[in-house]
Amino acid sequence: MPDTLPFPPRMGSNAGQPLSRRDGPLKVTGAATFAADNHPEGMLYAVPATAAIARGRVTGMNVAAARAHPGVVEVYTPANRPPLMHDPDEKLGLFGMRMEALQNDSVRYAGQPIAFVVAETLEAATEGAALLAPEYAAEPARVTAETGERYTPERVGFGGPLSVGAGDIEAGLAAAAHRLETRFETPDQYHNAMEPHALVAQWDGDKLTLDTPNQAIVMACGLFAAYFGIPAENIHLRSPFLGGGFGSKAVPTGAQILTILAARELGRPVKLALTRQQMFGPVGHRARTWQTLRMGLDGAGKLTALHHHSTGATSSFDDFIEPAAAASRTLYASPAILTTHDGIRLDTGTPGAMRAPGEASGSAALEVAIDEAAEVCGMNPLAFRLANYAEVEPITGKPYSSKALRECYEAGAKAFGWASRPLAPRQMRDEAGMLTGWGMGTAVFHCPMFPASAEAVIRADGTAVIRTSGADMGQGAWTALAQIGAAALGLDPDQVEFESGHSHLPDAGVAGGSGHTASAGQALHNAGEDAVARLAELASTDPASPLYGTGNAGVLARRGRLYARDDESRSESYAEILARAGKPQVEGTGKGARDPASAETYALQAHGAVFAEVKVDPELGQMRVSRMIGAFAAGRIINPKLARSQYLGGMIWGLSFALHEEAIHDRRTGRIVNADFAGYHVPVNADVPEMEAIMIHEDDPHVNVLGVKGVGEIGITGSVGAVANAIWHATGFRPHRFPVRIEDVLPSLS
């Protein structure tokens, strides 16, 4: 290899620079093509009819009326749905979920697809679905903790262990000067990406083209293919842009499968675009948790025991238990830590990963509990956190690959002005008389990587093209991954064409778990280095080259030229090297994956500290976040402009978790009563205050070759606790359920 120094050794690259998004011009002109923007010739429209009950059977539908509506082409029900090659009730692989594709007449949750109408126009399909007027044999809905079935799952999250711990909790509690037990509830939350799930399917023989937003493009082809008995390569899945994903757009869902089926049966392209209301059920959500934290504290305010138990809700027919207690495994030092889970089955759709699965709900509880512990000990919440700072990962004893959390605390506290915070609550009012409080929370997110591959081609004109099936759902993959590839190639990003966003490219793995930049980025980095090595090989073995005899480890790649490492007066451009060699291009390939040795040796976590100011109307109990500052350490930042947006977006999700988001079920019918944007509140612009994201640099040679940890999800984790703790500081009321409601706060005000 020409250069094995850690990234980025190359001069003249723009990696690390705050470049604007490469897809910006497309997105601001309306030219960015999202899935539902496609209109192949002869396209039909599909609209699912959905169940109005949460459990039972569909006993009848007026299929004749729907069929008779002008423009309706076909109505699929369990009675006439053509066969699939894979049972929708069988899981496929680690990420596959059970789905509803009209396999029978049972209803497992409100909002489940129970029929599928295909028509010449969207209006006709919608009206056709409404005309079905289904009748049901309903059974009582089980949508509360009291009515759900409690059970012990085999795994939590995607295959994670149910229980992890070390030390003796009971002994730690027994020895403690203070003991604290505190309970939390977090609500059902729905991803609600702005782009509702959509799919346009077109068949050509046994070849299938899918326009659909997807976070794991190549993997998804394998899943889709299984239902139709075709090789995965026969599917061309195009997902150049995702209108937000947040975890909900990785695996196929029933309505998508039915759309593909209808396109095949009817011999015409078919488009599906879910309505906003149809997003509440079949496409995953962050499920409710009921969490208990038991803590022991010694006289100096150090934890002697920390037991975090989380009960997570899942559906009646599939398992996804939020790994919420996992948040307590890595953040605070304690001689005894235990994290445990169990589950409750409800008549809802199956939950799944939603931005910071596990950590978001878990750290919401943990960070409030930690504040309560600080209060019990009479300590400033920051001092308490520092007193329990984990120098090594508590349960495993592993060193952290890097951990600049202390620097995050310092920088965040300084920027916020934390030092002047009164210890007791209800000490501050603003000029308008609003109760004012300051709170903090620690942010944490693990740093997974997924297997990824890429290729890089240096072309005769000295420019390059890099390829990987990456997914840009707003995090900036089109830009950050191109910067990484360009840096490895020793080229300016303007010289590098980036092909991404469809399945006929090397597999970029999953855009999830905040691991896409690290995984696909490492593949691109390695592919770029490989291509440069091949170029160096050509030059160093060519007597006519000024680089003759350097050997490929003896050159540096910079601004489209190779330089002799020990004598920079010897150099040659990529174009010259290729021209003399008579080659149109050189190609390199690369892979990205977690190095098992580093995962074995090190604890790999990103950290941060979030500080929030909340104002509470002393008469009305209205709560407004007025200021938020986060400081985050997530290894190397490839593009600070985009990383800032990720951090701020995450913090807004934290604010939203703390104050706004909650899907509410009607206990009688099991339906979600606020299944739209008027009822399911996410913050609007006016809800979001001045915010700042401070980036703390970490050199991390262990996490991966790029030193990248990931920034997509961590912002939410400390923010929920920071807002809740600020509410306590403003009012003296300690929130234990989210979102924090006016009626919870009100009694403390009078």
Added chain:
Amino acid sequence: MTYVLNLTINGAAQAIALDDPRVTLLDLLRERLHLTGAKKGCDRGQCGACTVLVDGRRINSCLTLAVSLDGVEITTIEGLAEGETLHPVQQAFIEHDGFQCGFCTPGQIMSAVGLIGEGQAGTDPERIREGMSGNICRCGAYHGIVEAVLDAQATFQDGVKRKTA
């Protein structure tokens, strides 16, 4: 029954025959005229992704019956740039990273153009936030949006000053 509308869309006059009075302006633009810049995020006027200008006023095109618009002038995101030259609001959204996934962006930008045209917001970020609150951004790009609107508005005011100077 066929309904004939005369509309001017992004400067081009067109006569449109509609066979169905149920078609909303948004569905007319997206599904029949293939102007897919305006997006459907909720179809109920609750998110703003479908915002377009009708006679210069920003409205939710998902709430508007197309048949009701005979004789109006419509501007969509596709009609904002002049050739390769981006509108100042578009340019400012890129510079200030006023979007992430980009799905709500056409609506945000049309709303921002409408807001600046209303001339009510001034330079107070709080007024901008209020004025842009009909457009939900789930990614949370609100800071960049407010910065972009302030920046673009200043560009316009500079332009007006230069013209009147």
Added chain:
Amino acid sequence: MYANEYLTGEAELAEYVRPRSLEEALAIAGRGAKPLAGCTDLFPATDRPALGGALLDLTGVEGLSGITRTDRGWRIGAVTRWAEVAGAALPPAFDGLRAAAREVGAIQIQNAGTVGGNLCNASPAADGVPPLLTLDARVELASAAGRREMALAEFVTGPRRTALAEGEILTAVIVPEPAGRGAFLKLGARSSLVISIVMAAGRIDVAGGRVAEAAFSVGACSPVAVRLPALEAALAGLPVAEAADRVEAGLVVPALSALSDLRAEAGYRAEASVVLIRRLVAGLTGGAA
């Protein structure tokens, strides 16, 4: 759309008609077409695109739009958009109405939604109703059979219910020349783009340092927005400096039949109403609450 043929009653009623004259509109309404204007409530209220029979679009009817001053006070055409109300040059007594106009959904909604639509839709949370109640607004109704007028307070009879007869159209809101200054406060779970938990409107006319006239109303709290006569009577004649302190639950809460729903509990609504009213009084009398 051309609608002249409907005047004769011979043409088959199309699914959508947009007449130019009130005469045509009334003829069509008389045949059962459903009147609509800004459409901002039409789609959110239904899960299907079927428009439920013939639609009568009033936005093209001459004379139904705009705000004019007449010898009887102010006339607000039924299809006047909320954005026009917000921006209109009106006396200070209308400040509450103008503030409410700016709270109707988002600006995109204010640019489409109309005053008449808001009243006819009769949502308990309709932003326009409380300030119009404090302005003693009357509504002008027309049908092929003739015209009539009634107090707004009588027009809205319940949640989603009005006194509109079959075939009748609301043509205008009439506000007798009002005195004093108005104000409006809205409480919601989000800072903007939000359905109210409670809203309150007030108007006070001050003369010689005393409250000469007071009008207050609370919406989103009860099935129908209500005036607060006991409070108004208690405030009348008080020195302005004492007015805010006079606001107490006993003068407000009995007039409400506060509702519990997804957005808030009845008890909170009642308490919050009192707080909002006190703040309105303080603001309108120049004092602090």
